[in-house]
Amino acid sequence: xxxxxxxxxxxxxxxxxxxxxxxxxxxxxxxxxxxxxxxxxxxxxxxxxxxxxxxxxxxxxxxxxxx
Numbered sequence: 001x002x003x004x005x006x007x008x009x010x011x012x013x014x015x016x017x018x019x020x021x022x023x024x025x026x027x028x029x030x031x032x033x034x035x036x037x038x039x040x041x042x043x044x045x046x047x048x049x050x051x052x053x054x055x056x057x058x059x060x061x062x063x064x065x066x067x
Contacts, residue, residue, distance in 0.1 A: 006064045013061035020054035 001009075027047035031040040 006067065010061040010064040013057045013064070017054045017057035017061070020050050020057060024048075024050040024054065 024047040027043040027050065031043035031047065034040040034043070
């Protein structure tokens with residue numbers, strides 16, 4: 001993989017991470033105004049899971065930048 005390809009892949013991963021953080025924030029906002037009992041718990045669990053995905057995407061991008 002060329003240096004330019006790594007840079008592009010890292011940028012794509014950072015874009016993905018930004019979208020994942022945005023989704024997690026949306027779930028957290030929805031948890032503040034649940035539409036039915038228990039939705040807050042579901043939304044917070046999904047927000048945490050997606051936040052972990054974002055951290056993983058960001059870490060993969062960092063690895064590509066470091067290589």
